[in-house]
Amino acid sequence: DIQMTQSPASLSASLGETVTIECRASEDIYNGLAWYQQKPGKSPQLLIYNANSLHTGVPSRFSGSGSGTQYSLKINSLQSEDVASYFCQQYYDYPWTFGGGTKLELK
């Protein structure tokens, strides 16, 4: 199985700050990567697919990048509504696997 390692596990940032979350795959996943946001008490929602494509309706302050085994999610100009946990997911190979998650809080 492809292992997905996210970092950091948690982070605290101020409003307006730029935040970056990293995701590393145990092997090349050829951009088969998605990012999800899960707000407290809610179900996950798709943000990014194909490593860098923004899902419909997702604010443009979110962006994804990377290739091979290294990927990142960037949030520009952090807003209060961005407080959530973020998960990466690979879909290059079965079984689909998720990263352990990053909990983002406001400083």
Next chain:
Amino acid sequence: AVQLVESGGGLVQPGKSLKLSCSASGFTFSSYGMHWIRQAPGKGLDWVAYISSSSGTVYADAVKERFTISRDNAKNTLYLQLNSLKSEDTAIYYCAKGYYVMDAWGQGASVTVSS
């Protein structure tokens, strides 16, 4: 709008069975693959099973031989039959639409396995 509504969760004893349902609306259910994903309390996301539009299935090793995913396209409903339940199966179970990515999720059904 796409809507997915899970039901059937509850408290069940170890070794017993439970069947979850996911009612879909707002899209052509028969044309899409569907997933079940679970989340143990305070933990991350754990993919469980997938069924294609033509009812081909894939399972995580942890649930293979115990769980069965199925669908009824006439009823726009996805199912997950959970057998031989263990305490480690305690989680919120989400259904989600899609193949490569899960582009819509339900609100989740809580399953607690305890004596």
